[in-house]
Amino acid sequence: MKNLLLFLVAVLLFSKETIHAQDLYFGGAAPSISITRAFKNHLDINFLAVSKTRLGNYDIKQVEYRSQVLELYSQLLLSFKINAHWQFGGGYGFQRNNPFDDNWRNENRLVQQVSFIVPGKGLRFYSRFRFEERWFIFPAASSSFGTRARYQAGLIKKINKSNVYWQINDELYAITSGPKNSFLSENWIYTGIGFPIRSLGHWETGFGYNSVVRNINKDLLNLLLLQVSWSYIFPSAKMKTMHPVMHSRHF
Incomplete structure (x- = not known):
């Protein structure tokens, strides 16, 4: 709980620092696919594919912003569960x-993370610290390198006996080295509902609010995103014992 309070304070400081008149607001979508292979000894490997798209056309101060795909991201993550509370990947x-x-802009990224979970009957708290080394390639500029730290905290609440669940989380991003517009560069808040589809995996849908510092004046790009995700765990029997959100560990 102490970590969660400190994180909320950091979010408030981020919001206070980035209140400017040139902020932009758009609607969009962020679909994702997650496939996990679970092994013995608490080991698993996860493949994730995500996209972030701005929907609709906008004309703001004589600048046109058209509907477009903003980001495509794919990730391969190896994870090890130490015990009921700690996971490394x-x-x-x-x-x-x-x-x-x-x-x-292309980005190659190395990811290291540690997760802490407080399991409970029908309710669990989770937090994740992630560190990333990032190599950037541009079409008409020299390549560059930077690092980033991320902290996420969230809650998962089981709604009924059919394993329908509600989730809410918040993640704060900090640029620790390399090119940046701000040290606190991004914040992503999400809430949604998930449920199993028999033996076909899990489906989750909800809304995210993503704020990114878009220039050195600390103006924000704000996206209200419809987030939909499908996840599957091999072997299929594991889907009855492993929570899809906790197992894929990417949100």
């Missing part, structure tokens, strides 16, 4: 910003 991610435009 590491892997590789690739992201492409503005993938179909001339001003694209």
